[in-house]
Amino acid sequence: MDKIIAFLEDNLLTCSWKQYLGQECMGCGMQRAIILLLKGDIIGSFKMYPALFTLLLMFIYLAFHLKYDYKKGHLILRYLFILNVIIILVNYLIKIT
Known part of the structure; x- marks a missing residue:
């Protein structure tokens, strides 16, 4: 599981919306929330997304x-x-x- 988490952390997709408009989109935080959930941080995952x-x-x-x-x-x-x-x-x- 640690290898999967490390892979996900190293290969996060960039948000085009945030990159070009400078504002988070409605999906920003989902990737990080999934990683936090896989790490077992349920509260942190909920706060993120x-x-x-x-x-x-x-x-x-x-x-x-x-x-x-x-x-x-x-x-x-x-x-x-x-x-x-x-x-x-x-x-x-x-x-x-």
């Missing part, structure tokens, strides 16, 4: 829904998507103020 946990939950649920075809799975995915959009927007608004 709060939507990471609901995004992970949504993608895990999506995988199960695709495999088992839940009856109301599409509705739950829709609500998880809306929740993620709200969290991302609120986090972005807090960052830029």
